[in-house]
Amino acid sequence: MTNAAFDGLLTAAGYGNAHAAFARQLNHAGREQGAWRYDAASVYWWLRGRRPGEHVQEAMAETLTRKLGRTVSASELGFGASHSIGTCVYPASVDAAIDAVEQIWVTLTKHLQRQVDGSFDSGKALQAALGWRYDLPDQAVSRRGRQQVTSTDVQSLYALVDHFTDLDRRHGSGSPHTRAVMADLLGRQVGPMLRGTYTDPVGRDLMRAAATLAGQLAFMSYDAGEHAMAQHHVTLGLRLAKAGNDRLYGAHLLANLATQAVFLGHAREAARLAEAAIDGAGRAPATVLARLYATAATAYGQAGERRASQLSLKKAERFLGQADTELGPRWVGYFTPAHLAGAALRCLGDLRLYPQALRHAPAALALGSQNTRTRALHTTLVALTYARAGDTDAACAWSRTLVQDAAAVQSVRVRQRLRELTTNLRMYRASPQLNEALLALAATPAAT
Template sequence: MNKPVTNQGLEDLLAEAAYDRSHAAFARQVNAAGARDHGLILRYDGASVYWWLRGRRPEQPGPELIATVLSARLHRQVNVAELGFAGRDGERDGLLFPATVPEAVETASALWRRFGRRGRPATVAPFVTAAAIETGWRWHFDPPDSSIARAAGRRVTGMDVEMLRGCFDQFLELDRRHGGGHARTFLADFLTRDVAPLLRGSYTDPVGRDLFAVAAELTGMAGFMSYDISEQGAAQRAFIQALRLSKASGDRTYGAHILANLATQAVFLDLPGEAVRLARAAIDGAGRRPVASVSARLLSSQATAHAVAGDLQAFRTAIGKAEHALNRADETGPSWAGYFSPAHLAGSAMRSLLDLGRPEEALTFREQVMDLAPGNARTRALHTALTATAYARAGHVDAAAHLALEALALAQRIRSERVQARITLLASTLAPHRPVPEVAAFLEQAVGP
């Protein structure tokens, strides 16, 4: 006895395309599209279509191929979101690199909505190691979007884009001062209410590319906020969608920055192989001559990746190149790269040298890491805890204890799991020295008696 159809969306599209009575012919068209567009040998048949209609989702690029075949048959754009598969593979929502610009808009919009829901449903999404590497490959090798002009909905102008950039600056200030846990829900609501309608509006190709660029930056910020509060699966999905939006904008340097963020996330999760590959992909993807500030930021990510992989020589080479690039930096770089200062590079070097077991050398950066602008409250807390850890591992317990109390005071004003992780690491490093009064005072406040 046949099972009932559960995917009404796909059934309706097949009927509209006159494939409702020729499932095998439809499957052959999907196979042909896979061979033509991706060089794949697929063996879908009528039974495959039967199960798609009953809740089974084909592996990628199956949904993309189905949408391609239906689009050609119906002479209109059919998006993956219309196929009825959404929500049936919840773990992968936002995890795939959308094939087309309309799919990118719908996938990002769905992710923003989930981020904005109270109760934090996005936190259940797991981090998927292979997804970041696949995304980097797709970003690098998928063909560029020839035009993203759109002629439906309200007219979007350059003034709308400038408004979004002003809001980006405000959210960035909130994140740096208070941590990712403070403003991500507000940012997600803004993306849903203000940015998504603009992406679905009407715009020329130049305005559209500027619009997608700022949407990518805002989505990347949502990813970094998620990373900061240790929602790693949510962060990964936001970074992937930011990467797709940046590809639509044509801004390769920001896409490279997002790949570097994925590399940094891999470092945090102690995935050295993935970190090294992603950092290399970021540098390769930025082109031959990125501006100095961008180059420094990407090379810094590569240095930390090599350090967590235990490669001292590769770390020294990358950090030296990053220092040289930062010395050449001026005011000509993109605004999003302006945050990366000598103090940030010194923090990367110090953390890397600790990973490499060289705390005394790490302490040579102790003054540079604290040379921060007043608004960088989270980075100041991170660097204070990091410096205290370096002192502790080098055997300078009194100096470590003094800075530990300072780091704890800073951490209490910031909603950041990264900062809390640094405090926890510092506490475990200082735990053998509890008899020292200042260490005992720190440990009592940090972990209890």
């Protein structure tokens, strides 16, 4: 659908068939913001619904004001209210990615107290995978802006990533406060850095750091049930990772997108996303490949593809066995044998291979104290697998033990798994033990 208001203003100003000329004038109007590189393709996407940042809209209005000889306000451009996050499109350029991340951080900060409109779009997810995998690399990302950015500045961003990652794993992402704080920091600190002055090497590292922050906020949004917001951040993180020449983190983000698709029941699309991640990672460290193949195994398991799921699981186990001899990037350090065992428990359970699945239960629970949410997820999964296998005594026993773990986190994913467990237990004939377990589950704060 064409943005009729913007199209009409362009035509009235003589830019109807001269989109490249308008882009050049816009770049000139926004020169104080840095070296903008908008072109005719940028104008095309704005006409098709992509929403530029508010500072870009102001420059658009300024450009049209000069051309038309009358005042044009940003509200006349037809881009809608800032609370809409629009269509999740993989940005064609670094400038478009910077515009989009700034806009979405502002939106998230202003509207965390209510659900932002939108849902997961598996078609757009696959398009993002294709763009990340096959678009040409960015030749340069250096720019000139108001703020000088150094390597030391960029390193401080990685400390932010570590802080929010630890909070997320210990407490879950259900509280909007943590995401509000993170979005505010991104909007006030990282956004201006992206529009600052930096050399190409510093810029590449800045793109990698910003991609990591976007990826962390994406995962937190996914855990909180904000699936459109999560997909937007993964998509933009993919684009920033590509600008930073970080194919491994891009593959990791694509695997996260596959994990989200599995959660939402898009099994076949999830499998394609996981395979694209594996293909794009290339000759990656063993721990990275183990994580990617584990994701593929869960996607194939949900799809009922027994052979593909078990083959992916075997590859994940083999690669993780090689991990001691190969150091991977810092962000993959979380993936331990316990995480792989949890994936095995999940995919083999989905394939109804319950005895095989439950052999992984002890390893799935061998987690560090910082992995509170993962422990709750895995413990609930063990109980659920016993329930599906028909062993109600074991399912009830595990249901009682998981209450303490589940109560410690705020997570939509934990709540969803608790609901699945409750539904499965209710299928069996009532007994004092079963009633006790159901009452314990109903009283768990995470279940409400």
